[in-house]
């Protein structure tokens with residue numbers, strides 16, 4: 297287990313907003329993550345919500361723009377916000393594009409030679425980070441939820457489908473729903489996974505719904521109707537809805553009038569998502 301380094305700690309709604317760094321073995325670099333500790337965690341262990349951010353984000357964006365701390369304090373939920381990719385690995389071209397490489401890890405484990413040593417965000421978020429959080433913070437290891445936004449929304453759905461039983465509750469804001477059929481996803485999957493489209497299906501939530509064999513699970517998804525990336529067909533929520541209908545997988549997708557693809561949209565509905573997770577995590 298790597299050493300914990302507390303970068304910052306700030307009192308917030310009676311709890312504490314921390315930023316932590318540690319050496320990651322699965323990613324082969326130093327990683328930062330945010331963790332909000334609600335006031336209730338001073339008296340005992342609390343459930344945990346992992347929140348995965350989108351393209352171009354680091355561990356700072358959600359804690360500064362997401363507006364989640366008040367609800368997390370109210371409902372007694374710890375929120376962990378990992379970074380979106382490894383950083384500083386000196387891979388040629390990793391900072392050339394905003395939608396691939398640094399800031400765009402897509403929460404998968406890369407198989408291509410150039411990326412596979414470092415771009416293992418699936419292993420990091422599902423294994424290494426929870427071990428580290430559970431060892432260092434008052435988290436209840438088997439009361440865990442996951443949510444995310446855009447690329448991170450897909451990460452939340454896909455991680456829950458690939459890891460049955462790991463997450464009791466799942467939600468997403470404007471998720472990329474079917475990456476192998478949208479420009480962002482095609483670029484990322486061909487870069488990290490190579491040209492064989494069959495291997496892409498293992499990392500695509502819309503494909504994985506049909507294979508899910510775990511305990512009953514439901515998705516809560518909010519999608520803005522004025523979202524520019526929705527209109528450009530980067531998100532494809534209808535493809536996920538159709539897959540869920542075909543496979544009797546419960547998915548509530550709420551199309552929200554007037555909202556675009558921004559953190560103004562996320563912060564509008566974050567309290568409802570945290571309340572939703574709290575009800576399931578505490579049941």
Ligand SMILES: N[C@@H](CCC(=O)N[C@@H](CSC=O)C(=O)NCC(=O)O)C(=O)O
Pocket residue numbers: 349350351352353357361394445446447448558559
């Ligand atoms: N190229 C732009 C836009 C990138 C962008 O919109 N990123 C979103 C997530 S999109 C899907 O994953 C985001 O979270 N941006 C951070 C923010 O502060 O809004 C750019 O470089 O900003």
